[in-house]
Amino acid sequence: MFTKLLKRLTTVAAGGLMVLGLAASGAFAKTDLLVYTAIEADELSMFKKAFEKDYPDINIKWVRDSTGIVTSKLMAEKANPKADIVWGLAATSLMMLGNEGYFQGYAPKGLKKLGKLYYDQANNPPQWVGQRAWIASVCFNTVEAGKYNLPLPTSWADLTKPVYKGHVIMPNPNSSGTGFLDVSSWLQLMGEDKGWKYMDGLHTNIARYTHSGSKPCKLAARGEIPIGISFAYRGAKSKNAGAPIEIIAPIEGIGWDLESFAIVKNTKNLKAARALADWSVTKKAMLIYNREYAVVAMPGIAKPVKNFPPGILSKMIKNDFAWAAKNRVRILNKWRDKYDAKSEPKKK
Numbered sequence: 164m165f166t167k168l169l170k171r172l173t174t175v176a177a178g179g180l181m182v183l184g185l186a187a188s189g190a191f192a193k194t195d196l197l198v199y200t201a202i203e204a205d206e207l208s209m210f211k212k213a214f215e216k217d218y219p220d221i222n223i224k225w226v227r228d229s230t231g232i233v234t235s236k237l238m239a240e241k242a243n244p245k246a247d248i249v250w251g252l253a254a255t256s257l258m259m260l261g262n263e264g265y266f267q268g269y270a271p272k273g274l275k276k277l278g279k280l281y282y283d284q285a286n287n288p289p290q291w292v293g294q295r296a297w298i299a300s301v302c303f304n305t306v307e308a309g310k311y312n313l314p315l316p317t318s319w320a321d322l323t324k325p326v327y328k329g330h331v332i333m334p335n336p337n338s339s340g341t342g343f344l345d346v347s348s349w350l351q352l353m354g355e356d357k358g359w360k361y362m363d364g365l366h367t368n369i370a371r372y373t374h375s376g377s378k379p380c381k382l383a384a385r386g387e388i389p390i391g392i393s394f395a396y397r398g399a400k401s402k403n404a405g406a407p408i409e410i411i412a413p414i415e416g417i418g419w420d421l422e423s424f425a426i427v428k429n430t431k432n433l434k435a436a437r438a439l440a441d442w443s444v445t446k447k448a449m450l451i452y453n454r455e456y457a458v459v460a461m462p463g464i465a466k467p468v469k470n471f472p473p474g475i476l477s478k479m480i481k482n483d484f485a486w487a488a489k490n491r492v493r494i495l496n497k498w499r500d501k502y503d504a505k506s507e508p509k510k511k
Contacts, residue, residue: 193222194435199237201230201340202251202422203377203396206455213451214442221435229375230256230340231495241265247430248439253340254421255347257291258283258488266290266425271440281421281460285485293421294443296458298475299345300395301411302380307389319349319413322390323364331368332379333392335506337495340420341376341394346498347487348418348480362502372506384408396455399470412472416480421460 202210204227211223226246228236234256237249241263249257249266260266261283268288283289301322303315313330316322322331334342350358370388373379379391380398384406398410424443426436442448449461457468457476 193220194432195222195224196432196435196439197224197226197245197247198439199226199233199246199249200251201228201233201253209451213447214439217442217447218435218438221438223439229334229338231336231338231343232374234260237265238263244427244429246427247432248424248426248436250424250439250443251294251422252424253343254291254293254423255343255484255487255491256340257423257425258484259491261286261290261425262488265428267428267430269426269437269440271437271444273441273444277444277460278462282423291423291425292440292444293423293460294448295422295452295456295460296419296479297341297344297422297456298395298412298419298458298479299341299348299417300393300398300472300475301413302383302391302393302398302401303409303411304383304386304389304407305409306407307383307386311389313389315409316390316411317414319361319365319415321413322368322392323361324368327390328368329370330388331365331390331392332370332373332382332388333365334376334379335372335374335503336498337503338374338509339376341392342372343487343491343495344418344420344482345392346494348416348482350494351418351483351486352416352480359497359501362498366502366505369502369505372502374507374509380408395457395471395475396468399468400455402470410470410472412475412478414478417475417478419458419479419482420484 207225207227214223215221230253233252237260268286268290270288271292281293283291311330313326336342336346349361353361376394377397380393380401382388383391384401395410398408402408402410424440426440430436449459449464452459453465457465457471459465
C-alpha cells in the first residue's frame with residue numbers, strides 16, 4: 164500500500180515539475196494579437212510593455228503606419244480583415260469603416276467613466292471608443308526663421324502671406340490623420356468655399372506635403388524647414404529635447420481628432436482583443452496617455468503637458484466627427500486633384 168502511494172505521489176510531483184518547466188520555458192504559447200495602429204512609433208514599446216505586464220498571456224504584434232495609410236489598408240482588406248483590433252486610429256476613420264460594417268460593438272469595462280464625447284454614441288454597445296485627442300499646431304523654428312526674416316505667425320491666415328512662400332510644409336491628408344484633421348477643420352471653420360480658397364492660398368506657400376503628420380515638425384525641429392504644420396505632441400516633444408522651436412495654436416481655432424480603438428468583426432482572438440479594450444480605458448492607461456497628450460478620454464485625469472501652447476485646449480474647434488467621416492472620401496479626392504503635385508514620393 165505504502166509503495167503504491169509513494170509511486171503515485173512521485174508521478175504527481177513529476178507531472179507538476181514538468182508543467183512548471185514548460186511554463187518557465189515558454190512552451191505554453193501566448194495569444195498573438197494583431198493590432199493595426201497609427202500611434203507614434205516611439206511610443207509603441209511603452210504601451211506593449213505596460214499592457215503585457217498586466218496580461219502576460221497576450222503578445223501584441225503591431226502593424227504601424229500613418230492614419231491614412233492604415234485606413235486604406237483596412238479598406239483594402241474589407242472582404243477578409245486581417246487585424247484583430249484597430250487601436251490608436253482616428254475616430255473619423257473608425258466611423259467611416261464602421262459604416263462599412265467593419266467592427267463589432269463592445270462596451271469595455273469602465274466605459275461609463277469616460278466623457279460621452281469620447282466614444283460612439285450612435286451604437287449600443289459602441290463600435291469605437293476614444294483614448295486621447297491629438298491637436299493641430301504649427302512648429303516654428305526661430306533660428307531658421309531668423310535667416311529669412313520671417314515673422315512669427317499667429318493665425319492660419321498668416322501662413323498664406325507672400326513672406327512665407329516656400330517655407331511651409333504640411334501633411335498630405337490622404338496619408339496623414341493630422342493632415343485630414345487640418346483640412347476638415349478649415350472647411351468646418353470657414354465653410355467649404357472659403358476653406359478651399361484658403362487652401363489654394365496656402366498651397367502657393369507650401370514647399371511640399373509629407374506622408375506623416377509628425378514629419379513637418381520633426382523637419383522644422385532639425386532646421387530643414389522654418390515652418391511645419393503638425394500636432395502639439397510632436398512639437399512639445401521636440402522642444403523638450405532642446406529644438407529651437409515655438410509651438411503655435413492659431414487664433415482661429417484648431418482641428419483635432421481622437422485616437423480610438425475598435426474590435427474587428429471577424430477576429431479569432433476576441434478574448435484577447437477585449438482584454439486590450441478593457442485595459443485601454445483604465446486609469447492606468449489614461450495616465451500613460453497623459454504623459455505626452457493633454458486631452459484624455461477620462462475626465463479629471465489629464466494634467467498640463469510641458470510646452471503645449473498656452474490656451475490650446477480652448478482653441479479646439481467643435482469638431483463634427485460624423486460630418487468628417489461621411490465626407491472624408493469626397494474631401495480627400497478633391498484635395499488630391501488640386502494639390503497632390505507637391506506631395507513627396509510615397510514609400511514603396
